[in-house]
Amino acid sequence: MVIPFRGERQAGIVTPAQDRLHFVALDLTTDDRERVRALLQKWTTAAERMTAGAETAPGGAVGGNPEAPPADTGEALGLPAASLTLTFGLGPGFFDKLGIDPALRPPGLAELPRFTLDQLDPALSGGDLCIQACADDPQVAVHAVRNLVRIGFGTTAVRWSQLGFGRTSSTSTTQATPRNLFGFKDGTRNLKAEDGPELDRHVWVQPGDDPAWLAGGTYLVARRIRMHIEIWDRTSLTEQEVIVGRTKGEGAPLGATAEFDAADFAAVGPDGEPRIGEVAHIRLASAEALGGVRILRRGYNFVDGSDGQGHLNAGLFFVAFMRDPHAQFVPMQRALANNDVMMEYIEHTGSAVFACPPGLADGQYWAQPLLEA
Amino acid sequence: MADIADLQSRVTTVELTPVQLANGAKELLDEVATGKITGEEDRYSHTDLWDFKANVEGSQGAVAALRPVIDEKDPTLGPLLDERFAAVDALLEEYREGDGYRLYTDLTEDDIRRMSEAVDALGEPVSQVAGVVTS
Ligand code: HEM
Numbered sequence: 001m002v003i004p005f006r007g008e009r010q011a012g013i014v015t016p017a018q019d020r021l022h023f024v025a026l027d028l029t030t031d032d033r034e035r036v037r038a039l040l041q042k043w044t045t046a047a048e049r050m051t052a053g054a055e056t057a058p059g060g061a062v063g064g065n066p067e068a069p070p071a072d073t074g075e076a077l078g079l080p081a082a083s084l085t086l087t088f089g090l091g092p093g094f095f096d097k098l099g100i101d102p103a104l105r106p107p108g109l110a111e112l113p114r115f116t117l118d119q120l121d122p123a124l125s126g127g128d129l130c131i132q133a134c135a136d137d138p139q140v141a142v143h144a145v146r147n148l149v150r151i152g153f154g155t156t157a158v159r160w161s162q163l164g165f166g167r168t169s170s171t172s173t174t175q176a177t178p179r180n181l182f183g184f185k186d187g188t189r190n191l192k193a194e195d196g197p198e199l200d201r202h203v204w205v206q207p208g209d210d211p212a213w214l215a216g217g218t219y220l221v222a223r224r225i226r227m228h229i230e231i232w233d234r235t236s237l238t239e240q241e242v243i244v245g246r247t248k249g250e251g252a253p254l255g256a257t258a259e260f261d262a263a264d265f266a267a268v269g270p271d272g273e274p275r276i277g278e279v280a281h282i283r284l285a286s287a288e289a290l291g292g293v294r295i296l297r298r299g300y301n302f303v304d305g306s307d308g309q310g311h312l313n314a315g316l317f318f319v320a321f322m323r324d325p326h327a328q329f330v331p332m333q334r335a336l337a338n339n340d341v342m343m344e345y346i347e348h349t350g351s352a353v354f355a356c357p358p359g360l361a362d363g364q365y366w367a368q369p370l371l372e373a
Numbered sequence: 374m375a376d377i378a379d380l381q382s383r384v385t386t387v388e389l390t391p392v393q394l395a396n397g398a399k400e401l402l403d404e405v406a407t408g409k410i411t412g413e414e415d416r417y418s419h420t421d422l423w424d425f426k427a428n429v430e431g432s433q434g435a436v437a438a439l440r441p442v443i444d445e446k447d448p449t450l451g452p453l454l455d456e457r458f459a460a461v462d463a464l465l466e467e468y469r470e471g472d473g474y475r476l477y478t479d480l481t482e483d484d485i486r487r488m489s490e491a492v493d494a495l496g497e498p499v500s501q502v503a504g505v506v507t508s
Contacts, residue, residue, distance in 0.1 A: 029490055029494065064504070065504045065507060065508055067392055067395075067503045067504055067507040068500075068501065068503055068504020068505075068507070068508075069500050069501075069504070150497070153493045153494050153496070153497040154453075154457060154493075154494035154495075154497060154498070155494075157486075157490040157493065
């Protein structure tokens with residue numbers, strides 16, 4: 001399947017979450033605006049071609065001058081587009097290094113506060129730019145990132161990158177809810193593509209928000225969350241369900257029976273205690289507890305080999321989209337970091353925020369509305 | 374792998390075909406990228422940045438020999454190569470100590486990352502030379 005590259009909004013946000021991810025954060029190695037503009041144009045051309053299932057350039061893999069290295073690296077030859085989306089974002093360093101007018105800098109890029117128990121590794125955090133490649137085939141996603149990184153040499157360098165092997169969220173009512181590595185359905189009560197006005201309210205930067213060029217765009221918050229799955233696996237089913245606030249099998253809120261039954265946060269059990277505990281993950285993260293705040297979660301499971309101590313280096317690469325990280329992610333993560341019992345089983349090891357421009361009209365290149373604002 | 378001294382001597386006497394020269398320029402940088410930067414090469418015992426510098430100079434010499442053809446076929450490539458070679462040179466200068474360079478063992482991870490980035494930035498246009506001179 002081919003997902004259109006151009007349109008009012010960037011693809012890869014409310015697009016039904018594909019199964020695989022390759023996410024890359026890059027740093028600019030130049031402060032020359034013209035050079036960056038030239039790269040963004042080249043990237044856009046290559047990205048558009050790849051999302052249509054084509055090589056980075058016509059005849060790119062084997063059709064060129066045999067004395068020259070092929071323009072396309074070739075590992076996606078013969079593979080379909082596999083729903084590839086390439087979502088582009090700008091980090092704080094992009095504005096600093098290029099000396100962009102402070103009036104054009106998205107205020108949401110202000111540094112996130114430190115949260116309780118954060119164990120952030122600078123080598124897995126930040127970045128001047130990001131490209132999120134999602135596809136139904138991991139080879140297609142990796143091919144896209146690899147070729148864009150290659151095109152960027154001399155203007156950008158990879159800061160960190162993350163593979164995700166399975167989606168942990170559904171972002172459309174047409175999708176079945178997948179499971180994260182704790183074995184729980186994830187994404188049941190997510191914002192979804194079909195949520196229309198709720199998306200305008202919580203995800204898309206609106207006309208009138210600051211800065212104007214970002215209207216129709218959004219912010220991406222990425223958190224690499226290591227999950228201590230071995231410890232979780234020694235926890236009783238009851239305890240696991242109490243921590244999440246939902247049943248493991250069906251994914252129903254405690255006290256209800258079906259996955260999509262409403263969570264009744266006021267319900268009290270025969271013991272006089274709330275059915276969904278005061279510090280259950282879904283209560284702490286709910287709009288009800290946070291003055292109406294919601295986000296669109298679009299994360300991926302990862303296992304980056306092992307940790308040298310006999311454990312899998314596993315976790316959830318949390319990706320979420322929202323209109324204002326400081327009004328949405330920050331209070332939500334603060335509530336979780338301070339009170340969520342799940343924190344005993346997880347560790348946030350990486351963090352980054354990017355501003356994702358609106359979608360591209362015909363002929364436009366990535367970040368053009370900013371660079372020509 | 375091309376031998377630096379041999380390549381340099383032959384560059385001056387121009388015994389190599391343009392493709393051989395271009396590939397020699399590329400291989401000298403490949404050697405820097407895969408061995409000399411990462412410090413994984415024990416073969417070069419007590420290596421310092423001299424080896425790095427020698428490879429870059431060899432590569433630059435080979436490219437210089439081809440420069441008239443490059444300029445004729447793709448006028449944008451030459452200036453880009455000049456700039457990227459100059460960036461690597463400037464970076465190396467930062468590590469000059471007396472008559473030589475700082476030892477690898479004294480470089481920080483950040484130093485090595487910067488060098489690796491500069492060599493990647495140079496390696497891409499150098500890898501285009503063979504295609505351009507045969508186009
Ligand atoms: C490894 C880390 C995490 C795991 C395993 C996890 C797991 C879950 C599960 C199983 C659910 C219930 C199903 C659903 O409605 O999607 C859920 C809900 C939710 N989670 Fe997480 N989560 C994690 C981290 C986070 C983080 C970092 C945030 C945001 C700061 C977050 C925000 C939410 C929200 C907003 C909901 C929906 C709450 C509701 O309204 O019912 N989660 N999570």
